[in-house]
Amino acid sequence: MNTVIKSFSNMEVSCRAARILNRLLRKPIGVTSYRNITGTAVKEDVNTELLTVFNRDIKDGGVVPVFRRALLFPTRVALQDELGIYTYAGLHQAATVLAQEIAAQLVGETEKTIAYMCNNDASHVIVQWAIWMTGNIAVPLTPLHPPDMLKYYLTDSTSSLVICTQEYEKVLRPITLEMHKPLLITGRDKELTAQLYQPNSAFFKPKADDNLTDFGRTNSWYGNNDALIIYTSGTTSKPKGVIWSHSMLQTQISSLHSAWQYSANDVVLHTLPLHHIHGQLNSLNASLAAGARLRMLPSFVSHSVWSRLLGMGERDETKVTVFHGVPAMYARLVADHERMFADSKTKEYVRTTLASRMRLMCAGSAPLPATLFLKWEEISGMRLLERFGMSEVGMALSNPYKPAEARAVGCVGLPLPGVAARVASVREDTGEIEPVVTVETPLPETQICLDRLGLSSKDFFVESENFEWKEPKVTIHKEVSDGVYQGELLIKGPAVFSRYLNRVPKLDESDFTKDGWFRTGDTAAYQDGKFKILGRTSIDIIKTGGYKVSALQVESAILDHPSIADVAILGVEDENYGEIISAVVVIKDEAKLTLQELKESAGKKLAPYQLPKTMLIVDQMPRNAMGKLDKKEIRKVFGKQLLLKKK
Template sequence: MLKLVKNATSNPDNQAIISDNHSYTYKDLLDSSHQFASLLLQNTSDLNETRVAFMVSPGFDYVSIQRGIWRAGGIAVPLCISYPLPSLQYVIEDTGAEIVIAGAEYAEILRPLAAEKGFRFIILPEVDKATIELKKLPNLQSSRKAMILYTSGTTNLPKGVVTTHANIEAQVSTLVKSWQWSAKDHILCVLPLHHVHGIINVISCALWSGATVEFLPSFSAEGVFGAFQKGKINVFMAVPTIYFKLISHWESLSADQQTQITDTLAKFRLMVSGSAALPVSVMEKWKTISTHTLLERYGMTEIGMGISNPYDAERKAGYIGKPLAGVKARLVDENNVVVKRGQAGEIQIKGKNVFLEYWNKPEATQKAFTEDGWFKTGDVAVVEKGYYRILGRDSIDIIKSGGYKISALEIEEILRTHPAIEDCSVVGVPNEEWGELVAAAIIVNDTNLDLKALNTWMREKMPAYKTPRQYKIVEELPRNAMGKVTKNDLKKLFN
């Protein structure tokens, strides 16, 4: 029996999920996932790693369907509910999904594709659970493939990242121990569920521990604070853009309302930020509001979480922390040689948490690993006093200009401290003379900002070779579903 299922049987009467104004126990989740597993199996005894794609809103049905796929022996392929049809079609075709499940609100989006491709199409409102004959479920080994999640595809077509049940169990159990999860915890989920942040860090860690996951029907800063003020939630995880929105809403409230929220947040056990670099300015503002120093960590679709600031020791602003228990990490240079202490290098990861393969892409899989089995993340970092500090992604955030390697993230941090700048993103744009020029897109709160004066100000803060040569004022930055700025889209603004 899978450990995620076994743990649920240990807490049958605990509250597992709150969604759509309903409360569900672990027994409800076990029963519902058994029903879905039986529905999927039909006349077979084991799906034998059949890919099952599902487009379902966050909530009880999402969780029970995902677990139903696993319990039937299938590979779960979550579809992003905000993606257009071509992106959904790419995932369905790339995985060769033979079964697709849709919530009522997504049925019409996928129906034409179902007619064209001929896959088995299950629409949730049409499922009568009462008529489903419960089947004996297969006994699964943890080495089985469990899930395919797709990379963001910022540099090329998204790749399907295959994780086994053993990978997932390693990712979850490590976080449960490191972040001290317990059955007393209650977390609010506001994250998309086609990504490890929501699936692993929030839902799986909570349900592994016998805790409660609460879902909001839709995101709003007001709704999040309203859920917090009920007094039951004590754990929260989000991306930096969500914290930015919560800060903006808090600042619009009266002094009494602000005090009430701060008093509520101060009682939380843990608050985490991830999926994108956390600006120090956001971290500091949130600490003022909540009294909490956000725990920043580092992860990827391919590894789950690999590095984290500590739960019960110093959390350093601007740093992602230290390798988690059971995870090995090292920094190497361009020749794959481990760098000397204090020097920058690419992060490489090894451990049971690391994914199995890219789906149907053996060459890409081979290129992603060293000969001795280290996964090459492509992220560049430096270790300072034992803590890893991200400098950026080698292909996106490391700008190679005039013989220098420049961290875009470092420049962004400085820009955000300017009183007229709300947010920004820095990229390298091709240049014949310099290789790349540093260019900054900025969102301002003062339309009279003098860009020449800004550049002078920047040169007082950092070496001239690091300062942007081009500035462009924009109303918003292009972002993907997880809130990461899509820098390849941003570069087009400077062409």
Template sequence: MLLPSLVSAADDIADAVRIDNTLLSRGELIAASAGVSDDLGGARRVAVLASPTASTVLAVTGCLLAGVPIVPVPADVGVAERAHILRDSGAQAWLGDRPDDLAGLPHIPVRRGTGASQRPAEPSGSSGGPGFASPDDTALIIYTSGTTGPPKGVQLSGRALAADLDALAEAWQWNADDVLVHGLPLYHVHGLVLGLLGSLRVGNRFVHTGKPTPEAYAAAGGSLYFGVPTVWSRVVADTSAAEALRTARLLVSGSAALPVPVFDRLVALTGHAPIERYGSTESLITLSTRVDGERRPGWVGKPLRGVQTRLVDEDGGAVPHDGATIGRLAVRGPTLFNGYLNRPEATAEAFDADGWYRTGDVAVIDADGMHRIVGRESVDLIKTGGFRVGAGEIETALLGHPGVAEVAVVGLPDEDLGQRIVAFVVGSPAGEAPPDELIDYVARQLSVHKRPREVRMVDALPRNAMGKVLKKALLEVGSR
């Protein structure tokens, strides 16, 4: 069972979850599943409007305990994309918070339970009603945007979710005494699976701050904090908020690369070297630095328990683990997804004949097994003048210049070089540096062939809800 600590808990923790100015006890979460089983009337798949509210927590918990697969739908998703998610997933009802447009589906509000005595019946599975017949059954379907076409539904089993959360608990020494704090969306792996489901599985208290602001993080009084690089950049810009996190046990950063200057500022202001980890919706988290291991800025650690990785070149040959040679990253292990819903061809393309999942990312591995993610093969591996250059290495170098606040590097088409390196730079509040100075700075820090051929100063970088830079948008702008 995915949530054993919740179901088997003898004590009814009154503030197991704190969200949207609401406290939910462990007993209420358990009782919610009884209501879900009764109210869904045999629905085999339901959509949940994944807003940061108590209703969302009750809906998700109730479905998992009752054995009903969940489709989390972003609250701010556009009409066309939401219609695609509902149609493609085959969701039969909305559970929890009511969306503005029901899209023809019935809406079922969540009933709050009153105590731990209202335990759900065991999921029936094979009896024809809702329920997980096997731990390998799909428990969660998260839609993720690919490089082409509409979002694909990633099917995650209870077994994969449990394996990943248990491996992370081991690597981070995450335990029931922790108070986990974050303000991230509840429709992605980071906020939903790691934050909420991880807390329910481990048995620790969970606090959602609504928005991941420095003030909210400082006031939460947690021992374990999750954030994306944008969150941590804002935290270190607020000295008093950062210093308030000194009482924490662990700070975790993910969903995008944490700039080295932000890593260093976190160490200086909070006293904590942050944990960095890597994964995807399809693989869940597969790499992480450890509480008891090295935490090297810019590196995402080693494989979690049960996970294997390998690097291959364009011909499928092995890439040396020398900390410098870039290769395509593939992973294998118990955390992998069940495939894309209704997309057998896409699922087949994602795996090789030996069951390795092709992540689409490029990376380097050193002799000790530490991994550094260079980025997406499609936008972060730049082939220029016969060289293979990782955009992330150039971004890290530029962020070391005092005139650079944010940067994104892409490769634009070039008749002579194949691709030319272009850096989009947000200047520092202390003052921008001239583009030529930044170009020369990279040439001195790295190699001449890795210098940007062009630096474009911009007011802001396009980002998604998780803080990731939308490089495809920059490629479109840069190619005009």
């Protein structure tokens, strides 16, 4: 026991020492200045020498991976987790050490898949960067998945190596032994290296041509190779591995930087799971590529998030300004707001603090109910920015960043820079796909501009009109009388994936059209210059009595009822109607509700054919890791009861 206490004490002292060193041992080079959120001028080190090399490579078709962008601002704080504070140089150095171990394990082989399991902290960034440095493909895993699912991912991805931190050795050791796969355990020493490391002058000097200052491959190499495999949630079929290239990742990052105006001044609170693209792209990589500061929590815990959002007792440079969440997170924050901040003065303080400090709060990965959108605006003074994305397309559609007043309830806005979105009709008899309307936005500028990142320097300003999110071009293929263009949502562009792992892309089938549009499987409507997602075509579009009903629209209306805590709308087979609309609901504590009361309330917003014909009250409903209702599981669990209700 004394040994354990002594080890913990040593670690605590080391972490304190690291924080002191990070503050005191900075060496200036290519200094530029910027203003933090308080308006105070701050001196920062930015490696401007490398910028010219990087932008030249990007213009020539190369990619500058996120770990290499870290060389631009080595002494900036990149990340703060529960164990310490890390500079960009520190993370880079720790990743370089691990990359050498990986290269030795694989005998220098590249383009292999490497699966890894880490906490939501600095270890995840270090391992991911190390995999990329060695020219290999990262496959993030989560301990939330049972052993059989982990075996599936390792088998399907044909992983040549598995990496984990010490706490997950017990999870992965039996699996890797059974599958005869090598397991590399990375310890806390890597994070400690990242905290203690301070660059010397040699770190900053770029070498000639493509032989850059780190362990990685050339930028031109990254422009032609894969980076990441993200597995789909598998709600409608077995999870599929979506292959993300470095080029796709760079385009997505540039698109988000243009649309949502990421900057080095951002302090981003990260609580999202990192085996999904939402956490990987929006919170993690797009932020680090901007030179921002990440505040990483191990998981989403409402009271901890409230503490970070309010930033009481913290220095200005550590106070959160950006938060990416899913609707279930905001629902939990709203519920705890009522409990934690009871009196009117405290509520006003919370609202004033968030409205004045937060730059951006995003919601996605599941439908955002109108009631939740409006309630969050009431308690925070912030209008949530809702967007639409998928593992296959990253972020595709978004409400505007400015003006915030233009963010429409229940809509997901317009295509992000470099994205084309199309609504198409699908003939039920032949399956032929016909375009109805196409909305396309110009490509984003992928070159790195210090000025755009809030690190102003006229000598390194990139002249380009494409840093702005421009008005899209709209093409009407088929006129409609009511102005509502509805059908299957198709997406196209350089930020869209090209193939699933181990599956040959087939044109004119379920994945892609003949002319290369990705079929999302969602039904959408384009009206008044905005897109609205009506739901998964296979799950959320219910064909009843000759009508097509959006389950999401019905759910949104039902959630307005004061007794409803949660709802899932399902179509249940019926010999007369084809399908009937059934509601599975969770009601609030001590509340009571009848089907007739529900229909009377929802009937104020819905047509009679959209109203549920049956209702089942349950204690809770299954959700996936991103907080999205798992309707496949809901149907499996409650299907028999719904059939009995119908009778």
